[in-house]
Amino acid sequence: MGRRNEPPRLPEGSFAAWSRDRLALARRGADECGDVWQLEPGVYIAATAGPCEAVLRRAQEFRQASPPLFPPLKRSSGAPTPEERAHAHAARMRGLRPQAVAARIGEIAPGAARFPDQWPTGQDVEVLPLVRNALAEIGVHYVFSEDAPTLLPFASQLFLAREVLERPSRWVWPRWVPTPARRFRTRQQVAFTNALRPIVRRRRSSGRLGDDMLGQMLQPSSRYGLLTEEAILDTLPGITVATFETPSRAASWILLHLAWYPQAAGRVAAEAALLPTDPAATTSTHLDSLQYTQALVREVLRLHPPSWLLVRRATRQTQLADYSIDAGSTVLVCPYTAHRDAREHSEPDRFRPERWLDDSGSPAKPGVFLSFGTGPHGCEGAALAMAMLTLLTAQTARCYHLSEPPGPQPGYQVTTFGGLATVGLRLRATLRS
Numbered sequence: 204m205g206r207r208n209e210p211p212r213l214p215e216g217s218f219a220a221w222s223r224d225r226l227a228l229a230r231r232g233a234d235e236c237g238d239v240w241q242l243e244p245g246v247y248i249a250a251t252a253g254p255c256e257a258v259l260r261r262a263q264e265f266r267q268a269s270p271p272l273f274p275p276l277k278r279s280s281g282a283p284t285p286e287e288r289a290h291a292h293a294a295r296m297r298g299l300r301p302q303a304v305a306a307r308i309g310e311i312a313p314g315a316a317r318f319p320d321q322w323p324t325g326q327d328v329e330v331l332p333l334v335r336n337a338l339a340e341i342g343v344h345y346v347f348s349e350d351a352p353t354l355l356p357f358a359s360q361l362f363l364a365r366e367v368l369e370r371p372s373r374w375v376w377p378r379w380v381p382t383p384a385r386r387f388r389t390r391q392q393v394a395f396t397n398a399l400r401p402i403v404r405r406r407r408s409s410g411r412l413g414d415d416m417l418g419q420m421l422q423p424s425s426r427y428g429l430l431t432e433e434a435i436l437d438t439l440p441g442i443t444v445a446t447f448e449t450p451s452r453a454a455s456w457i458l459l460h461l462a463w464y465p466q467a468a469g470r471v472a473a474e475a476a477l478l479p480t481d482p483a484a485t486t487s488t489h490l491d492s493l494q495y496t497q498a499l500v501r502e503v504l505r506l507h508p509p510s511w512l513l514v515r516r517a518t519r520q521t522q523l524a525d526y527s528i529d530a531g532s533t534v535l536v537c538p539y540t541a542h543r544d545a546r547e548h549s550e551p552d553r554f555r556p557e558r559w560l561d562d563s564g565s566p567a568k569p570g571v572f573l574s575f576g577t578g579p580h581g582c583e584g585a586a587l588a589m590a591m592l593t594l595l596t597a598q599t600a601r602c603y604h605l606s607e608p609p610g611p612q613p614g615y616q617v618t619t620f621g622g623l624a625t626v627g628l629r630l631r632a633t634l635r636s
């Protein structure tokens with residue numbers, strides 16, 4: 204391969220500079236090198252919309268490289284076949300597709316309406332744990348409805364196990380080494396599975412499968428038949444945590460923007476005033492009417508995509524933009540820089556929810572938006588996430604003005620490992636009169 208086909212490299216773009224400030228280096232790479240650049244030999248960054256979308260869509264050539272949240276506990280039958288994976292995916296999507304979410308807005312809304320009551324007013328409160336608890340209640344209820352109270356404590360432990368595993372460590376252990384963090388994850392996964400198994404069996408033997416996401420997964424599919432108990436128990440730990448882990452990172456960014464932009468928060472509050480007094484009566488029509496709130500959520504996700512860097516591995520020698528990529532190379536897809544490209548979004552660093560609305564207040568032609576990924580591995584829970592976040596944002600702004608603690612320095616850290624998050628963010632809520 205000729206050297207001129209290699210993506211450009213920053214002079215000092217080494218892993219050392221990368222570990223000091225990954226966001227800043229990602230931006231410099233995009234500004235100075237363009238569409239695709241090289242962090243070090245065999246590690247490339249797709250920095251703008253075209254190459255990002257190409258990598259995510261060409262899933263055979265660029266394979267997902269991160270391990271599953273919760274690998275199957277043990278399998279007598281070996282790793283799931285492509286057919287089994289497609290079956291489990293179809294079963295999950297029955298419960299997560301936009302129409303399924305739209306039909307259950309009245310079950311999501313009460314949890315969002317309770318959120319402001321859980322927020323102690325008049326004091327600085329750490330936001331991330333607060334939103335995580337609220338979203339875990341909503342998400343776990345969405346998956347298991349009346350069985351949610353049994354499973355919620357186990358779901359919180361699953362989250363904790365993930366958090367421990369994601370702490371940056373000096374050593375990268377091979378996947379088969381049973382480190383204390385991995386053993387803790389396995390114990391929590393076993394505990395969750397043991398609590399879930401009798402629920403699955405009870406629902407199947409009684410024939411009352413339920414209208415929730417678990418119920419949808421228990422329905423036979425016309426194409427694949429019944430999903431096995433083993434496949435259900437393997438897939439649900441990851442899905443359960445996914446309902447609140449990334450959404451809570453997104454929610455804390457959104458609440459920070461409500462504090463930074465009181466006028467925008469006022470506009471959200473005005474929309475929220477039109478929601479029904481009984482949250483259970485909320486429908487998808489009400490949700491659709493929260494146009495500005497949805498635009499605000501989308502704008503925060505554009506500026507701060509929680510999954511800001513997606514990892515892929517090239518399965519064969521291939522082309523990306525004008526460059527040759529060797530088999531085995533790592534390709535990092537960067538929604539963060541793709542979203543801050545002025546060719547896609549005017550004044551890309553400005554917070555401007557209106558960019559997602561046209562003058563009549565309806566959705567405008569979108570620029571690139573990769574916060575939920577795209578292609579075969581795009582986010583399965585995007586509709587659920589948007590519904591939860593829109594309602595939570597509306598209910599918070601309806602009740603409160605939010606503000607940051609006074610002081611020259613932000614009291615939180617922006618972390619980039621395991622998702623873009625505001626760790627330690629504290630906000631104060633005061634009643635909106």
Ligand code: HEM
Nearest residue numbers: 445446449450453510513574575576580581582583584588
């Ligand atoms: C703001 C909230 C969320 C964001 C920003 C987000 C983002 C993403 C992104 C970027 C991907 C693609 C990862 C990749 O291509 O490597 C993804 C995948 C996924 N998401 Fe989400 N997500 C969110 C909420 C949710 C929720 C609520 C669920 C609920 C179940 C969920 C379930 C999943 C699943 C199962 C996948 C894996 C799809 C696959 O590998 O085929 N996500 N998410």
